[in-house]
Amino acid sequence: xxxPSKAQLQPLVDGFMQQNGLxxxxxxxxxxxxxxxxxxxxxxxAAQAKVAPGxxxxxGATAAPGRLL
Numbered sequence: 001x002x003x004p005s006k007a008q009l010q011p012l013v014d015g016f017m018q019q020n021g022l023x024x025x026x027x028x029x030x031x032x033x034x035x036x037x038x039x040x041x042x043x044x045x046a047a048q049a050k051v052a053p054g055x056x057x058x059x060g061a062t063a064a065p066g067r068l069l
Contacts, residue, residue: 003042009035 013031017023022030 003046006036006039
């Protein structure tokens with residue numbers, strides 16, 4: 001599943017800004033910048049999640065009951 005894009009996040013950010021009283025002539029540009037940053041962060045997070053986690057080790061090192069990893 002891909003991360004949401006800037007276009008998908010911008011209405012949400014606009015709503016959060018209005019809800020918290022952030023208004024002004026540059027508010028739409030600020031909402032666009034925040035949405036873009038969040039979209040890029042989620043894209044990077046999704047890309048990292050696709051990488052195989054951990055370091056390869058023998059099954060005996062992790063399978064024994066009562067042993068710490």
